[in-house]
Amino acid sequence: MNRGLVRFTLIAAPAILAGAIVYARQAPPAAVVIPQPDAWVPLSADSVIVDSEGQSRYERIYRSSDGSTRYDGYSSAAMTEVVAVAIKNIPQVRYFTWQKERGWTSQPMDIPPGGWVPRPRLAQSVIVTGETIEGFAIVRQENDQLTILMAPALNMFKLYEEIRNCSPGIIACTTRVFNIRVGEQPAHLFDLPDGAQPVTAEQPGGIIRRRPR
Numbered sequence: 001m002n003r004g005l006v007r008f009t010l011i012a013a014p015a016i017l018a019g020a021i022v023y024a025r026q027a028p029p030a031a032v033v034i035p036q037p038d039a040w041v042p043l044s045a046d047s048v049i050v051d052s053e054g055q056s057r058y059e060r061i062y063r064s065s066d067g068s069t070r071y072d073g074y075s076s077a078a079m080t081e082v083v084a085v086a087i088k089n090i091p092q093v094r095y096f097t098w099q100k101e102r103g104w105t106s107q108p109m110d111i112p113p114g115g116w117v118p119r120p121r122l123a124q125s126v127i128v129t130g131e132t133i134e135g136f137a138i139v140r141q142e143n144d145q146l147t148i149l150m151a152p153a154l155n156m157f158k159l160y161e162e163i164r165n166c167s168p169g170i171i172a173c174t175t176r177v178f179n180i181r182v183g184e185q186p187a188h189l190f191d192l193p194d195g196a197q198p199v200t201a202e203q204p205g206g207i208i209r210r211r212p213r
Contacts, residue, residue, distance in 0.1 A: 039118075044179075044180075045060075047061060047178070056077070058073070058079055062185045067116045071087075083099070095108070103197075106192075109204060133160070136159070138159060146161070162174045
């Protein structure tokens with residue numbers, strides 16, 4: 001299964017802390033790509049994630065116009081108690097995570113040499129459906145194991161993902177994004193809170209370059 005976003009499982013960690021964006025080379029110059037904005041579209045949204053046992057997790061998502069992101073994980077659909085946080089701060093090139101039991105951690109990110117910009121999506125890799133989700137036109141990527149619905153107007157932001165025949169232990173068999181709101185987000189959302197003393201790790205996290213083998 002060839003996936004642009006690869007999730008690495010962390011033991012007993014919520015879904016938002018179990019992932020890193022892995023990037024490789026840009027599309028070839030002659031390739032036909034799906035049109036999307038050149039700059040990051042700032043937004044906020046909610047999502048529900050269902051694991052292989054049918055248990056649901058809930059997230060609130062924030063993205064800044066500089067590409068920084070924040071995912072807050074909640075203990076219930078009411079979204080009142082935050083249990084985990086994952087932040088990719090692009091200007092600081094840092095990946096911050098928080099769990100109630102462990103506190104804050106900080107890792108460097110491996111940003112591409114040309115900066116963190118929206119990644120091109122080859123037209124041949126998706127199907128233009130004519131469908132919309134919350135008013136956003138979507139394209140579909142599908143194979144025998146996976147369905148992904150993405151919004152080109154939101155930099156190919158995933159609005160729905162489903163893994164069929166989901167194996168035991170998979171933390172995100174289906175992911176559905178809703179309550180999408182376009183607009184700039186407060187800068188403080190992408191930084192450590194005042195007084196935080198994170199444990200610092202040298203190993204990159206959050207955004208990692210795929211190295212040649």
